Amino acid sequence: MSKHKLTQLKALEAESIHIIREVVAEFRNPVMLYSVGKDSSVLVHLARKAFYPAPLPFSLLHVDTGFKFKEMYEFRDAFCEEIGADLIVKRNEDAIAKGMNPKEFGVARCCGALKTGALLKSLEEGGYDAAFGGARRDEEKSRAKERVFSMRDEFGQWDPKNQRPELWNIYNGRIHDGESVRVFPISNWTEMDIWSYIRDENIPIVPLYFAKERPMIERGEMLIPYYEENKDQLLEGEAPKMIMSRFRTLGCSPCTGAVRSDATNMDEIVIEAAAARRSERETRIIDHGSNSMEDKKKEGYF
Amino acid sequence: MTEFNFELTKEIELLRLVTVGSVDDGKSTLIGRLLVDTKGAFEDQLMAVRKKKGTTHVSSAAEIDLAMLTDGLAAEREQGITIDVAYRYFATPKRKFIMADCPGHEQYTRNMVTGSSTANAAIILIDARHGVLPQTKRHTHILGLLGIPHLIVAINKMDLVDYDQAAFEKIRKEMQEYCAKQGIKDLICTPMSALTGDMVTIRGDKMDWYKGDTLLETLESMSVLDDLDEKPFRMPVQLVNRPQTADLPDYRGFMGTIASGTVKVGDSLVVMPSGKTSTVKEIVAFDGNLEEAFSPQSITITLNDNIDISRGDMLVHAGEQTTGEKQLTANVCWIGDEALENRKKYIIKHTTTQVKALVSEVNFKRDIHSLEREEATALAMNEIGQVTFKLQQPLCCDPYADNRVTGSFIIIDGFTNNTVGAGMIV
Numbered sequence: 001m002s003k004h005k006l007t008q009l010k011a012l013e014a015e016s017i018h019i020i021r022e023v024v025a026e027f028r029n030p031v032m033l034y035s036v037g038k039d040s041s042v043l044v045h046l047a048r049k050a051f052y053p054a055p056l057p058f059s060l061l062h063v064d065t066g067f068k069f070k071e072m073y074e075f076r077d078a079f080c081e082e083i084g085a086d087l088i089v090k091r092n093e094d095a096i097a098k099g100m101n102p103k104e105f106g107v108a109r110c111c112g113a114l115k116t117g118a119l120l121k122s123l124e125e126g127g128y129d130a131a132f133g134g135a136r137r138d139e140e141k142s143r144a145k146e147r148v149f150s151m152r153d154e155f156g157q158w159d160p161k162n163q164r165p166e167l168w169n170i171y172n173g174r175i176h177d178g179e180s181v182r183v184f185p186i187s188n189w190t191e192m193d194i195w196s197y198i199r200d201e202n203i204p205i206v207p208l209y210f211a212k213e214r215p216m217i218e219r220g221e222m223l224i225p226y227y228e229e230n231k232d233q234l235l236e237g238e239a240p241k242m243i244m245s246r247f248r249t250l251g252c253s254p255c256t257g258a259v260r261s262d263a264t265n266m267d268e269i270v271i272e273a274a275a276a277r278r279s280e281r282e283t284r285i286i287d288h289g290s291n292s293m294e295d296k297k298k299e300g301y302f
Numbered sequence: 303m304t305e306f307n308f309e310l311t312k313e314i315e316l317l318r319l320v321t322v323g324s325v326d327d328g329k330s331t332l333i334g335r336l337l338v339d340t341k342g343a344f345e346d347q348l349m350a351v352r353k354k355k356g357t358t359h360v361s362s363a364a365e366i367d368l369a370m371l372t373d374g375l376a377a378e379r380e381q382g383i384t385i386d387v388a389y390r391y392f393a394t395p396k397r398k399f400i401m402a403d404c405p406g407h408e409q410y411t412r413n414m415v416t417g418s419s420t421a422n423a424a425i426i427l428i429d430a431r432h433g434v435l436p437q438t439k440r441h442t443h444i445l446g447l448l449g450i451p452h453l454i455v456a457i458n459k460m461d462l463v464d465y466d467q468a469a470f471e472k473i474r475k476e477m478q479e480y481c482a483k484q485g486i487k488d489l490i491c492t493p494m495s496a497l498t499g500d501m502v503t504i505r506g507d508k509m510d511w512y513k514g515d516t517l518l519e520t521l522e523s524m525s526v527l528d529d530l531d532e533k534p535f536r537m538p539v540q541l542v543n544r545p546q547t548a549d550l551p552d553y554r555g556f557m558g559t560i561a562s563g564t565v566k567v568g569d570s571l572v573v574m575p576s577g578k579t580s581t582v583k584e585i586v587a588f589d590g591n592l593e594e595a596f597s598p599q600s601i602t603i604t605l606n607d608n609i610d611i612s613r614g615d616m617l618v619h620a621g622e623q624t625t626g627e628k629q630l631t632a633n634v635c636w637i638g639d640e641a642l643e644n645r646k647k648y649i650i651k652h653t654t655t656q657v658k659a660l661v662s663e664v665n666f667k668r669d670i671h672s673l674e675r676e677e678a679t680a681l682a683m684n685e686i687g688q689v690t691f692k693l694q695q696p697l698c699c700d701p702y703a704d705n706r707v708t709g710s711f712i713i714i715d716g717f718t719n720n721t722v723g724a725g726m727i728v
Contacts, residue, residue: 004564193398
């Protein structure tokens with residue numbers, strides 16, 4: 001490669017940093033949504049690069065459902081402490097107190113309350129006019145139609161038929177009072193890019209992404225992680241079994257499946273990602289069903 | 303597995319593509335074909351759009367509805383049309399491709415402008431049965447205006463004209479003549495069938511008369527150089543980094559994306575529009591400071607002198623200043639619902655600056671069929687013309703033909719805040 005040519009990962013990095021800086025320049029009160037997953041890890045890393053040597057000029061907001069894996073909570077607290085990030089954790093305490101869970105109330109209702117509901121409420125309470133998210137266009141087909149600056153009305157909702165044209169790398173950040181934007185700096189990254197970048201840049205990620213013998217419930221083609229605390233998940237005739245496995249994506253423990261894998265380090269994960277024949281969202285129960293991601297996004301979900 | 307080449311994942315280049323075409327040219331099918339054949343689509347995504355719901359495995363592209371793979375919104379699947387730009391990703395061992403899939407409907411031309419603005423290369427779809435349509439000409443004209451360096455004309459559905467060479471040649475000749483009139487030189491015409499895959503990713507045995515590359519071979523081998531790094535140095539300042547922490551009490555870093563050219567430690571810089579000068583002290587980066595940086599890197603520069611610089615200023619090399627006038631003339635693609643008219647006021651966003659602008663004159667609009675200039679005082683939605691604006695503040699800019707970054711701007715309606723136009727400075 002010639003001296004003045006960026007590799008595709010470095011070109012993506014430069015684009016993402018440009019976007020993050022534009023938001024900080026043009027918005028009054030931005031916040032970065034932090035889900036503790038691999039895409040969030042990359043997003044935070046890019047933000048640190050963008051403002052180095054200064055600290056992050058915005059807080060990280062974790063919308064917690066209370067159902068995340070315990071390894072995610074441990075990682076989150078240690079990571080934010082280490083990089084000196086200001087972490088805000090918000091939960092829909094009302095719904096949690098009433099015992100909201102996907103098994104009894106259904107996945108759609110649980111997500112609606114614990115994720116979308118909590119997200120919209122915390123964005124409103126915080127008075128944030130811009131929220132960074134780690135969504136990628138290659139994840140899901142309605143996300144393929146998402147802008148980098150995604151306008152949300154006063155109700156935090158998305159109108160896919162009325163999106164602002166986005167030209168060159170000039171982003172229109174002008175909004176009316178009450179409106180806000182969701183900004184997706186890693187829109188153009190693929191799953192393979194994320195893993196390659198984590199590997200090249202030594203970005204810390206939750207240990208659940210690496211393969212290990214873990215207690216799992218086998219249900220059809222899915223591997224559901226088993227924990228002592230939620231043994232009520234077991235259906236009749238099921239028993240946990242130790243299986244060499246890892247997670248391609250991390251969400252809530254009752255709704256995220258694992259995959260069989262021997263990939264114990266980043267090199268092996270990159271090889272596995274390159275050979276993958278099924279999309280990572282397949283392990284996420286929320287995406288299944290007709291138009292589910294599009295409907296959720298219209299309501300205000302990421 | 304152990305032979306996986308990690309260097310490959312590091313060295314590959316990025317090619318930004320756009321695909322445009324009229325309704326029913328088979329664009330979604332072509333993209334679906336590229337995704338399936340390069341393994342850019344996953345099995346579970348393919349399973350969701352398979353034709354026969356009973357099957358448990360998808361082994362060939364013929365078994366799936368390729369268009370369903372790319373039409374992501376519910377309304378699109380209901381109406382069987384593509385409404386919005388979708389971005390698709392696929393890679394070969396040589397390149398990663400970001401493909402903007404643009405709808406062909408006339409009313410959605412604004413999405414085409416959006417999808418094309420960042421592209422290095424464009425694929426224009428033509429249905430071999432129908433030939434060059436008014437929409438094809440409009441799209442080609444816009445691609446020319448947007449300065450897309452490489453155009454590929456994909457003459458599709460050859461299977462429906464019995465792979466007839468004469469049908470292909472007729473369309474090729476017409477496109478070559480049309481492009482020549484607009485000064486578009488780099489044009490490649492390829493016959494293909496997106497449905498069967500012939501001349502897309504495989505040669506097939508139906509078009510032996512065609513000696514050129516398949517579409518994928520062309521995409522993998524065409525030049526992606528935009529030569530922006532060879533042009534004069536331009537860095538619009540996005541932000542001034544002043545941490546004011548105990549460790550860095552007096553630090554002032556100027557953050558921005560290098561629009562063009564290269565910069566080195568020690569270089570003499572001029573700040574536009576103030577004309578103040580200084581030299582580069584450091585090029586700051588998270589992984590260790592750099593000696594040199596180039597377009598399109600996002601960097602932070604510190605200077606040896608404490609001079610006044612803020613967002614919207616532009617750093618350039620001494621002797622290579624931009625123009626900075628309170629008036630500009632540009633080719634404008636109008637994408638707003640309400641027409642642009644003489645004397646109307648807008649906001650122009652150019653690099654990192656926003657200025658108020660008044661339409662002092664619509665010089666002309668262009669008939670997209672004849673490409674002739676027509677007298678006009680307004681530009682309606684989807685019209686293209688040349689407009690002179692009066693600016694409240696001078697803008698530091700270059701002609702679009704010299705620099706796609708410092709020569710472009712968007713036009714914003716100050717009342718609705720919508721993006722209503724795309725401007726290319728002449």
